[in-house]
Structure formats: structure tokens, C-alpha cells
Amino acid sequence: MRSTTRFYRLFLSLAFNALMLLESHGFTDESDRQALLEFKSQVSEGKRDALSSWNNSFPLCSWKGVRCGRKHKRVTRLDLGGLQLGGVISPSIGNLSFLISLNLYDNSFGGTIPQEMGNLFRLQHLNMSYNFLGGGIPASFSNFSRLLELDLISNHLGHCVPSEIGSLTKLVRLNLGTNNLQGKLPASLGNLTSLREMSFDENNIEGRIPDDIARLTQMALLELSMNKFSGVFPPSIFNLSSLEDLYIADNHFSGRLRHDFGILLPNLRELNMAVNYLTGSIPATISNISTLQKLGMNHNSLTGSIPTFGKVPNLQWLLLDTNSLGTYSHGDLEFLSSLSNCTKLVFLLISRNRLGGDLPIIANLSATLIYLGLSANFFSGRIPHDIGNLISLQMLGLGGNMLTGPLPTSLGKLSDLGLLSLYSNRMSGEIPSFIGNFSRLTELDLSYNNFDGVVPPSLGNCRILLHLWIEYNKLNGTIPREIMQISSLVNLSMAGNSLSGSLPKDVGRLQNLVTLNVAHNKLSGKLPLDLGTCFSLEELYLQGNYFDGTIPDISGLVAVQRVNLSNNNLFGSIPGYFANFSKLQRLSLSDNNFEGCVPTEGIFQNSTIVSVFGNRNLCGGIKELKLKPCFAVGIALLLFSVIASVSLWLRKRKKNHQTNNLTSSTLGAFHGKISYGDLRNATDGFSSSNLIGSGSFGTVFKALLPTENKIVAVKVLNMQRRGAMKSFMAECESLKDIRHRNLVKLLTACASIDFQGNEFRALIYEFMPNGSLDMWLHPEEIEEIHRPSRTLTLLERLNIAIDVASVLDYLHVHCHEPIAHCDLKPSNVLLDDDLTAHVSDFGLARLLLKFDQESFFNQLSSAGVRGTIGYAAPEYGMGGQPSIHGDVYSFGVLVLEMFTGKRPTNELFEGNFTLYSYTKSALPERVLDIADKSILHNGLRVGFPVVECLKVILDVGLRCCEESPMNRLATSEAAKELISIRERFFKTRRTARR
Incomplete structure (x- = not known):
């Protein structure tokens, strides 16, 4: 029996060895050959004969690759x-059953x-990166039980990450x-306990x-940037104490970082957490990570x-750019001195x-410093003189x-400078000629300063300059012809200076120019x-x-x-070829001396694109341009036009007779009234570039009154809008006799006709440089x-x-006659240089003691809800008369919006759930949950007195509405x-400092 068993074992062993010998030298070698030839048959070869050795003339094992x-x-x-x-x-x-390593990297499969x-x-190594592979990751990959490396970066793979990937337990x-x-990432990733590098960056x-x-304790590299991950900063990452490189930038992570961050991750070399929603302070322990080489927490x-x-x-x-770091104080830059030890910065x-x-x-700072960005703080x-040492x-x-x-002058030592940006400061003096020595300069931005003198011709030596912005300074003299030698220029802006002379004749050399802006100078x-040879030009001002x-x-x-x-x-004449400019979005030819017929083809069919007013000898065009006809069809037509115009004028005169008498008496309070022509010139033809706001009855423009050398805000009423005249008169009547430091001052008014014979009404206010409260509360909604x-x-x-x-x-209470504003909201609260508030827009205001039938305002009033949805008192919606109580309600809503950051019309509020109930349900315990987060991130310590102040302020808002x-x-x-809250706030803060 034993001899029989031994025989069978010997037989099986010999048979197995024979099969293996046959497999390695015979028929299975042929299966590999056929598999590769089949593979080649579906390949297109980019390089000449890249797989030319793949044929029966060469031994299989000598084939390329x-x-x-x-x-x-x-x-x-x-x-x-x-x-x-x-x-x-x-x-x-898949027939190459002995394959250990497959590398198809950097092809076009x-x-x-x-x-x-x-x-x-x-298979132990699989690299198919940088191809065009699509579809999903095959579930059959779960068979790769020996796989150590899997690289599929930069393809078009879609679908979810399969949970089967967790079976690749040897993956490194x-x-x-x-x-x-x-x-989402599958939880099975936690099974890859041998993993040292994992990258899922740039996916969805x-x-x-x-x-x-947290189980991947061998992890040294983790790349998750540019996805849509959310939630608080993952606490599981703190278990990965072996991490050397962590990239989680450009996601939706939020929350504060742990103070012991640097203690839990002591081996980091690179840390990129940019473009998230992280709050709180930078953990001081990060500065103890001695191995750290790159730190990105910007945005x-x-x-x-x-x-x-x-x-x-x-x-x-x-x-660390684009955060809210610092307290606007001198101590904010103390960290800079410590960077002297960072000699590789x-x-x-x-x-x-x-x-x-x-x-x-x-x-x-390090002599190796290449990029120093301190903008927008x-x-x-002055700029330190020793900056030339960098x-x-x-x-x-x-x-x-x-x-x-x-x-x-030491700035001239920086011969490698490629970008110099100094926009929007208060710098003065001449533009130094040494800038022309910066042979590598590609961008120079000195705009919005007080530089004077001439534009240095030496700038022409900056032969690779792409962007030159020197607008809105006090520069004079001529435009140097040397500037036109910089053929690389893409943007050239010299607007808002006092440059004189002509536009250089060789401007056509700037073949790459996209924007040319020399507006508002003294050029002649x-x-x-050859201006027409700047073929790349997109904007010409x-x-x-x-x-x-x-x-x-x-x-x-x-x-x-x-x-x-x-x-x-x-x-x-106006050239007809403008009609063929298919990409043209705006053509302004106003206030010149053009003559002849305005084209009617192409862009000239759209009056919102073309502006030609202020040219007295133009005619024709589409009817919206309101120009005189270019031809006469007989005396009858002319007489008909005259008769029609006179009739229309008589009707208007009759209709507005009573109102005009009131207008005259009302406007009499404003001395030094201004004409339509003056306002048109002051606003550059009511240009969109001067537009600063719009409302129900008109638009507001920024204007410079040359007679007074004063910037003002001009509210131009849309007289085609029903109720515009009522709004105009209400505003004049309300503001003519009242004075208060927190009211926008009405300087004068204009009641005239425009150059086309239409009624024109405008109100001129003092200009508020910090815009409206609305734009400060909701900056994400504006450009x-x-x-x-x-x-x-x-x-x-x-x-x-x-x-x-x-x-x-x-x-x-204290005005000569009580006035209800009737439309209080953040967009009607304007802020001056010191952020002092000024209430504006009295277009819906009511004088509360004049409600008899003979009252002026009762004649002009209109029925319906007064004010704006969300801010208007509920009684207005049921036909209630305007009252001071309605203003109080609007004020209460305004206070709640200011300190919660939520509009009353926010999509969160539906049915009976309103801003009022949202706030009331959170007080007093959860005040920080509803408070505008930008308040808490604005350099304040969260605690007393901040929490107490917020509670009391929001309570005032609730009691008002x-x-x-x-x-x-x-x-x-x-x-x-x-006021009492403010006094307690200051008192408590002073006590806390002691």
C-alpha cells in the first residue's frame, strides 16, 4: 500500500514538472506571443515603427519593452x-498570466x-497614467491581491471608486x-494598511x-485637493502621524484647526490646505514642525x-493670502522678524x-526670496529703503x-523683477527711469496713486512687458514713442492723467495689444x-x-x-464697417461733431449697444436713437411733424400744469439748480462706467461737477416709469427743509428737458464713497x-x-413735520469715508400731518404695499396707512439682517418661518449659531462682551419688528x-484689558 502511494506521488510530481517545462518552453510561450500581437493590432504607433520588433522574426523576449x-x-x-x-x-x-509589471504611462490610449x-x-506594478482611458475602474481589479502600485493618474475615469479596491491589501x-x-470614498480604503501614498486629487x-x-498609519503622502469634500477638517487625519505631505486644498472643508495640530503631525514637509472654509486662528504648534518646507493656508x-x-x-x-489675519495694528508683522531664520524662503x-x-x-528676509506679496492690506x-537687498x-x-x-532708489537693484504691483496707494514723486532697466519685467501696475512728472521713455527698454497700468495718477507730458516699441504689450492703460500731445503714429506696432486706454487726458x-492694424485689440478707450x-x-x-x-x-460720417463688428458689445460716439446718416444695419439696430447723442448733425438711424430724419418727403410731412410735436407739448403742459406749479415751489428751496447739459457732461453722457446703482424709479451715476470741483451722486429718474414724478416730488418735498448728519444731503435738483425734448428730472446728492450697507453685508452678490x-x-x-x-x-419726532420714510432697507443706507451711515431714497416718503384731500401728497399717493418685500410692515400689506410704526418694523428687520447676515427674503425662510422667528428661536443660548460669521472672524474674541452684545442687539431688533x-x-x-450697549461694550473691553 505504501509503495503504491509513493508511486502515485512520484508520478504526479513528474507530471507536474513536465507540464511546467512544457508551459515554459512550448505552447504557453506562444500564448504570450499571440496576446501581444493581438494587443499590437489595436494600437496606433505614434513614433515610427515603435513596435517594429514585434514580429515572428525576433525572439519574444527581445521585443521592445x-x-x-x-x-x-x-x-x-x-x-x-x-x-x-x-x-x-x-x-x-489579460492572457499574460505571468505579468508582474505593466507600464503604459504617457501614451494616448x-x-x-x-x-x-x-x-x-x-501583477505588482500597474501604471497607465496620462492616457485618455474612460469608464470606471473594473471590479475585477479586486483580483490583484499582490499589487503594490496602482497609477491611473490623468485619464478620464468616471463613476465611483469601487469598494472592491479595499481588497488590495498589499498596496503601497x-x-x-x-x-x-x-x-464618496469607500470605507474599505481603511483596509489598505500598507499604503504609504494615496492620491485622489482633481476629481469630483x-x-x-x-x-x-485613520487605520492607514503608514501613510506618508495624502493628496485630496480639488474635489468637493466637505465637513469639518477630518479628525481621522490626525492619526496619520507619519504624514509627510498633505494636500487637501480647494475643497469645502470647514471648522477650526486643533491647537495641537503640529504635535499630532510632527513629520510634515508640505501642507496645503488652501481654498477651503477653515476658520479660527492658525495653530501656533504648526510653527514647531521643524521639517516643514511648504505651508499653504491661503483662501x-x-x-x-x-x-x-x-x-x-x-x-x-x-x-497665507486671502484670509482675515491681523488686527489692522502695528503688531501684525511681528512674525516677519522670525523669518530671518528661514534662509531658504x-x-x-x-x-x-x-x-x-x-x-x-x-x-x-532670505536672499533667495522670489515672490513677496503684501497687497490689499x-x-x-514708505516702502523700506532696504528692499533692494532682496x-x-x-x-x-x-x-x-x-x-x-x-x-x-534701492529698488533699482532688483534686476530680476518680473512683476511690480503698487496700485491703489498714495505714492508720489516721479516714476523712476531705472524701471527701464528691468529687462525681465512683464507687469507694471502703478495705477491709482499720485505719481507726477512724465512717463519715462526708458520704459521702452522693457521689451517683454505684457501689462502696463499707470492710469489715474498726475502724469503729464507726452506719450513716449518708445512705449510703442514694446511689441509684447497686451494691456496699455494711461487713463485719468494729464497727458498731452498726440497718440503716437506707430501705435500699430502693438500687434498683441488687447486693451488700449488713454481716456480722460488732454490728448489732441x-x-x-495705423490704429486699425492692432488686430488683437478688444477694448479701445x-x-x-x-x-x-x-x-x-x-x-x-x-x-x-x-x-x-x-x-x-x-x-x-460714422463708418459703416462698425455694423460688421460681430463681437462689438458697446460703441460710444457721443458728444462729438459727427454728421450724416447713422447706419441701421448690424449693431446699429440695437440702441443699447450704440450711443450717438450729442452730435447735432447726425440723422436717421433706428427710431430708438431719436434722431431727425435724413430726408424730406414734402412740406406736409414736415408740417405734420411740427403739428404733432406742438400737440404733444400742449397735452403735456396741460397735464402737468398743476404739478409744475408745485415743482416750481418745491425746487425753489434748492438754489443753484443745474441743467441737463451740465449733468450729461459731468457723467460722461450718463455712461455705464459711472453707473453706481439703480432702483425702482431711476439710476444713480457718479459725477464730477467742474463748477464746484466736487464729486456727487446724480439720481436720474426714469420718467417712463409710472410714479417716477411722484417719487421725485416726494423726495424734494421731504428733504428740502430737513437737516441731520445721518441724512444724505440733497444738494440740488434738475427739472428740465433733454436734447430730444423729453421730460428730465434728476436729484443731486453728496457722494458716499463707501457705497451702500447692502454691498457690505452681502459682498458675495456683487462683482x-x-x-x-x-x-x-x-x-x-x-x-x-x-x-x-x-x-x-x-x-x-423732532422734524418740523413728522416724516415716514416707508422704504428703509440696507441698499438705502449709504456709508461715507468714516463708515458713518446716511439714510437715502425718500421716493416713497410721506409727510404724516398732510392727509386731507387737498394735501399735495395725498394727491400724488398710490395705493398698495409701501416699501420692499421683506422690509415692509405687515399692516401695509392689508391696506394700512404709512406710519412711523412701519419704519420701526423696517428698522428691526434691518438690525436682524446686519447681525445675522441673512436677508429677510433668504430661501431659508418659507411660510411662517421668517427672519424674526429664526432669530427668536435661537436666543439667548444659541446666539453664536445665527450670528454673521464674518463678525466672529473679524478679530474679536468670542466670549464676553461679544456674546452679550449680540444678544441684546438682536433683542432690540426683535422688539422693533x-x-x-x-x-x-x-x-x-x-x-x-x-447706545447703552455700545457704552457697556467699551467699558467691558477696557476692564478686560486691565
């Missing part, structure tokens, strides 16, 4: 990376990953970045990071001070924060501060003939000069989108260029509320309580 095992001569490695191969991956590749690849159970490297993966993965990731909502980094000698990048960006004080001596004083500097951003004085002469002659042939500017030639002395550079603090909001309450108390008018606070009481 093919490696075989020493014993069995089976294909174990296939390396085809970077050969520019295309086509699709054949399923036959399309299609999907074949399921048959799951047969490669011996997992790279699925730059695809279209969706859904959402949701929270699974807690199971968040971080507050507090910047920690010192003296213990981080290898720091190269420190990116290359990038330092702290722009767009709340950092204040004078710029310190920065000579001790509150720095004052000899490696290539980019210097100091714009959007309050810097004064001239440019220091004829426009250059020449308005507000003294150019004369005809428009040269610029028909070649087929890419142009905006052309403004208004307010010059140009004459001749970025118009957004305030910061948010309002708690104290500033409280002061504004007190200002509004004070003026309402004056209107309701009670449903019953009789239960509402009087404005005098509201003002007193708010």
Missing part, C-alpha cells in the same frame, strides 16, 4: 511608457480598461488623481472623509495673528488680509495699501492711421480727450468688443472688483444701527438701548 523571466521565459514585464501609442487596450492583455486585466493575478501606492471620479469626489482612513477665513516660524529653518513657501504671500502698521525693515508709511526678487506686490512717498490731434478729424480706417479690428470715442472733437476689501466689525455695525435709529427718531404696531419699540428707545 518586453522582459521575460529567467527560468520559464514567460513575459513578466511590459514597459511601453512614453512611446506615443494610441488606440485601445486589447482584452488579450482611449476606450475603457478591459475587465480581462483582472486575470493578471501576479494608490494614485487615481486627475480623473472624473465621483461619489464629495462628502466627508471616511473615519476608516480661507482664518483670523488672529500669524505665528512665528523661527524654528522652521527649511521653510520655502509661506502662503522663496515664496511669501500674505496679501488680502487685515495686516496693518508701517512696513518694517525687511532686509533680513492696511500697511502705511536681490533674487522676481515678483513684488504692494498694491491696495496706504503707502506714501516715492519709490526708493488726429487718430493715427479714447474718450474725454481733444482728438479731432475723422475716424481712420479701423475695419481690421474684427475682434474689438468695446469702442469709446465720446467727448472728443471728431467729425465726419469682485466692486466688493469691499473687508467686512464690517461688530462695533461698526452697531454704530451704523445707532446712526439709522437716530435719523429715524429725528424724522418721526413685532407684528402689532403698538408693541414695537419707539425709535428713540431703540437708539437709547443701542
Whole structure:
């Protein structure tokens, strides 16, 4: 029996060895050959004959990219990376059953990953990165039980990450970045306990990071940037103490960072958490991570001070821009001195924060510093003279501060400078000629300063300059011809200076120019003939000069989108080729001396695109332009026009006889009335560039009154809108005899006719440079260029509320006749230089003691709800008369909006759930849950007195917007309580400092 058993064992052993020998030398070698030939048949070869050796003339193991095992001569490695191969991956590749490594990196394979690849159970290394593979990750990949590396970066893979991926328990490297993966990360990732590198960056993965990731304790690299992850910063990451590189930028992570961040992750080399919603302060323990080389926390909502980094000698990048760091004070830059120990620092960006004080001596910063970004803060004083010691500097951003004085001469030492940005400061002196020595300069922005003198011709030496912005300074002299030698220029803006002379004739050399802006200077002469050869030009602004002659042939500017030639002395006919400019969005030819017929084709069919008023000798055009006809069809037609015009005038005169008498008496209170022509000139023809707001009955323009050299706001009534005349008269009557520091001052008014014979009404107010309260409370709803550079603090909001309450108390009680505003809301509260509030827009106001039938305002009143939805008192919706109680309700809503950051019309509020109930349900315990987060991030310590102040302020708002008018606070009481809150706030803060 035993001998039989031994025989069978020997037989089976010999048979197995024979089969293995046959497999390695015979028929299975042929299966590998056939699999590769089938693979080749579906490949398009980018390089010439890249796979030419793949034929029966060469041994299989000598084919390009093919490696075989020493014993069995089976294909174990296939390396085809970077050969520019295309086509699709054949399923036959799954027949290479001995394959250990497959590299198809950096090719152009399309299609999907074949399921048959799951047969490669011996596979340890798989790299198919940088192709065009689509579809999902095959579930058959779960068979790769020996896989160590999986690289599929930069393809078009979609669908969710399969949960089966958790079965690859030996995986050391997992790279699925730059695809279209969706859904959530599976919890099964926690099974990959051998993993050291994991990347899912640049996908569409959402949701929270699974807690199971805490089990990946060997992890050194974690890349999750540019997805849609949300929730608080994942606490599971703090278990990964071996992490060296962490990238979670550009997601929706929120919450505060733990104070022991640097203790729990002590081995970090690179940390990128930019573009999230992180709040609170930067943990000071981060500055104790001695291995740290790159730190990016920019584009968040971080507050507090910047920690010192003296213990981080290898720091190269420190990116903290676009947060709310700092307290506007001199101590905000104390961290800079510690950076003298960071001798390898290359990038330092702290722009767009709340950092204040004078710029310190920065000579001790690293000599390797390339990028220094300090823009959009509150720095004052002069640029330090020792800035020239930063000899490696290539980019210097100091714009959007309050810097004064001239440019220091040492700046000329920075010969490698490629970007110099100093916009919106208060700098003065001449533009130094040494800037022309910056041969690598690509961007120069000196706009909105007080630089004077001439434009230095040496700028022409900056031969690779792309952007030159020197607008709105005090520059004079001529435009140097040398500027026209900079053929690389894309943007050239010199607007708002006192430049004289002509536009250089060789402007046509600027073949790459996209924007040319020399508006509002003193330029004269004829426009250059070769202006039409700037074929890349999209925006041309020449308005507000003294150019004369005809428009040269610029028909070649087929890419142009905006052309403004208004307010010059140009004459001749309007070229017909403008009609063919398909991309043109705005053409302004107003206030010149053009003559002849206005075209009616192309863009000239749209009066919102074309502006031609102020040219007396123009005719024709579409009827919306309201120009005289270009031809006569007989005396009858002329007489008919005259008769029709006279009849219309008589009807208007009769209709407005009574109102005009009232207008005359009302406007009599405003001395020095202004004409339509004056206002048209002061607003650049009511240009959209001067538009600062619009409302129910008109639009508001910024204007410079040359007679008084004063900037004002001009509210132009839309007389086609029903009720506009009533609004005009209500505003004049309300404001003519009242004076209060918190009212917008009505300077004068205009009751006239325009150049087309239409009624024209306008109100001229003092200009409020800080815009409306609405734009400060909801900056996310306006264009970025118009957004305030910061948010309002708690104290500033409280002061504004007190200002509004004070003026309402004056209107309701202390005015010669009580007045109800009837339309109080944030857009009607304007802010001056000091953020003092001024109530505006009395177009719906009522004099409360004049409600008999003979009353002027009763004659002009209209039925229906008064005010704006959300702010109007509930009794107005039921036909109630305007009253001071209605204003109190609106004020209460305004206070709640100011301190919660929620509009009363927010989509959160439906049915009986309103801003009132939302606030009331949270008081007093949950006040911080409903408070506007920007208040809490504005440099205030959350605790007493902030919490107590918010409770009392919101309670005042609630008591003002009670449903019953009789239960509402009087404005005098509201003002007193708010003032009392402010006094207690200051008292408590002073006590706390002691």
C-alpha cells in the first residue's frame, strides 16, 4: 500500500514538472506571443515603427519593452511608457498570466480598461497614467491581491471608486488623481494598511472623509485637493502621524484647526490646505514642525495673528493670502522678524488680509526670496529703503495699501523683477527711469496713486512687458514713442492723467495689444492711421480727450468688443464697417461733431449697444436713437411733424400744469439748480462706467461737477416709469427743509428737458464713497472688483444701527413735520469715508400731518404695499396707512439682517418661518449659531462682551419688528438701548484689558 502511494506521488510530481517545462518552453510561450500581437493590432504607433520588433522574426523576449523571466521565459514585464501609442487596450492583455509589471504611462490610449486585466493575478506594478482611458475602474481589479502600485493618474475615469479596491491589501501606492471620479470614498480604503501614498486629487469626489482612513498609519503622502469634500477638517487625519505631505486644498472643508495640530503631525514637509472654509486662528504648534518646507493656508477665513516660524529653518513657501489675519495694528508683522531664520524662503504671500502698521525693515528676509506679496492690506508709511537687498526678487506686490512717498532708489537693484504691483496707494514723486532697466519685467501696475512728472521713455527698454497700468495718477507730458516699441504689450492703460500731445503714429506696432486706454487726458490731434492694424485689440478707450478729424480706417479690428470715442472733437460720417463688428458689445460716439446718416444695419439696430447723442448733425438711424430724419418727403410731412410735436407739448403742459406749479415751489428751496447739459457732461453722457446703482424709479451715476470741483451722486429718474414724478416730488418735498448728519444731503435738483425734448428730472446728492450697507453685508452678490476689501466689525455695525435709529427718531419726532420714510432697507443706507451711515431714497416718503384731500401728497399717493418685500410692515400689506410704526418694523428687520447676515427674503425662510422667528428661536443660548460669521472672524474674541452684545442687539431688533404696531419699540428707545450697549461694550473691553 505504501509503495503504491509513493508511486502515485512520484508520478504526479513528474507530471507536474513536465507540464511546467512544457508551459515554459512550448505552447504557453506562444500564448504570450499571440496576446501581444493581438494587443499590437489595436494600437496606433505614434513614433515610427515603435513596435517594429514585434514580429515572428525576433525572439519574444527581445521585443521592445518586453522582459521575460529567467527560468520559464514567460513575459513578466511590459514597459511601453512614453512611446506615443494610441488606440485601445486589447482584452488579450489579460492572457499574460505571468505579468508582474505593466507600464503604459504617457501614451494616448482611449476606450475603457478591459475587465480581462483582472486575470493578471501576479501583477505588482500597474501604471497607465496620462492616457485618455474612460469608464470606471473594473471590479475585477479586486483580483490583484499582490499589487503594490496602482497609477491611473490623468485619464478620464468616471463613476465611483469601487469598494472592491479595499481588497488590495498589499498596496503601497494608490494614485487615481486627475480623473472624473465621483461619489464618496469607500470605507474599505481603511483596509489598505500598507499604503504609504494615496492620491485622489482633481476629481469630483464629495462628502466627508471616511473615519476608516485613520487605520492607514503608514501613510506618508495624502493628496485630496480639488474635489468637493466637505465637513469639518477630518479628525481621522490626525492619526496619520507619519504624514509627510498633505494636500487637501480647494475643497469645502470647514471648522477650526486643533491647537495641537503640529504635535499630532510632527513629520510634515508640505501642507496645503488652501481654498477651503477653515476658520479660527492658525495653530501656533504648526510653527514647531521643524521639517516643514511648504505651508499653504491661503483662501480661507482664518483670523488672529500669524505665528512665528523661527524654528522652521527649511521653510520655502509661506502662503497665507486671502484670509482675515491681523488686527489692522502695528503688531501684525511681528512674525516677519522670525523669518530671518528661514534662509531658504522663496515664496511669501500674505496679501488680502487685515495686516496693518508701517512696513518694517525687511532686509533680513532670505536672499533667495522670489515672490513677496503684501497687497490689499492696511500697511502705511514708505516702502523700506532696504528692499533692494532682496536681490533674487522676481515678483513684488504692494498694491491696495496706504503707502506714501516715492519709490526708493534701492529698488533699482532688483534686476530680476518680473512683476511690480503698487496700485491703489498714495505714492508720489516721479516714476523712476531705472524701471527701464528691468529687462525681465512683464507687469507694471502703478495705477491709482499720485505719481507726477512724465512717463519715462526708458520704459521702452522693457521689451517683454505684457501689462502696463499707470492710469489715474498726475502724469503729464507726452506719450513716449518708445512705449510703442514694446511689441509684447497686451494691456496699455494711461487713463485719468494729464497727458498731452498726440497718440503716437506707430501705435500699430502693438500687434498683441488687447486693451488700449488713454481716456480722460488732454490728448489732441488726429487718430493715427495705423490704429486699425492692432488686430488683437478688444477694448479701445479714447474718450474725454481733444482728438479731432475723422475716424481712420479701423475695419481690421474684427475682434474689438468695446469702442469709446465720446467727448472728443471728431467729425465726419460714422463708418459703416462698425455694423460688421460681430463681437462689438458697446460703441460710444457721443458728444462729438459727427454728421450724416447713422447706419441701421448690424449693431446699429440695437440702441443699447450704440450711443450717438450729442452730435447735432447726425440723422436717421433706428427710431430708438431719436434722431431727425435724413430726408424730406414734402412740406406736409414736415408740417405734420411740427403739428404733432406742438400737440404733444400742449397735452403735456396741460397735464402737468398743476404739478409744475408745485415743482416750481418745491425746487425753489434748492438754489443753484443745474441743467441737463451740465449733468450729461459731468457723467460722461450718463455712461455705464459711472453707473453706481439703480432702483425702482431711476439710476444713480457718479459725477464730477467742474463748477464746484466736487464729486456727487446724480439720481436720474426714469420718467417712463409710472410714479417716477411722484417719487421725485416726494423726495424734494421731504428733504428740502430737513437737516441731520445721518441724512444724505440733497444738494440740488434738475427739472428740465433733454436734447430730444423729453421730460428730465434728476436729484443731486453728496457722494458716499463707501457705497451702500447692502454691498457690505452681502459682498458675495456683487462683482469682485466692486466688493469691499473687508467686512464690517461688530462695533461698526452697531454704530451704523445707532446712526439709522437716530435719523429715524429725528424724522418721526423732532422734524418740523413728522416724516415716514416707508422704504428703509440696507441698499438705502449709504456709508461715507468714516463708515458713518446716511439714510437715502425718500421716493416713497410721506409727510404724516398732510392727509386731507387737498394735501399735495395725498394727491400724488398710490395705493398698495409701501416699501420692499421683506422690509415692509405687515399692516401695509392689508391696506394700512404709512406710519412711523412701519419704519420701526423696517428698522428691526434691518438690525436682524446686519447681525445675522441673512436677508429677510433668504430661501431659508418659507411660510411662517421668517427672519424674526429664526432669530427668536435661537436666543439667548444659541446666539453664536445665527450670528454673521464674518463678525466672529473679524478679530474679536468670542466670549464676553461679544456674546452679550449680540444678544441684546438682536433683542432690540426683535422688539422693533413685532407684528402689532403698538408693541414695537419707539425709535428713540431703540437708539437709547443701542447706545447703552455700545457704552457697556467699551467699558467691558477696557476692564478686560486691565
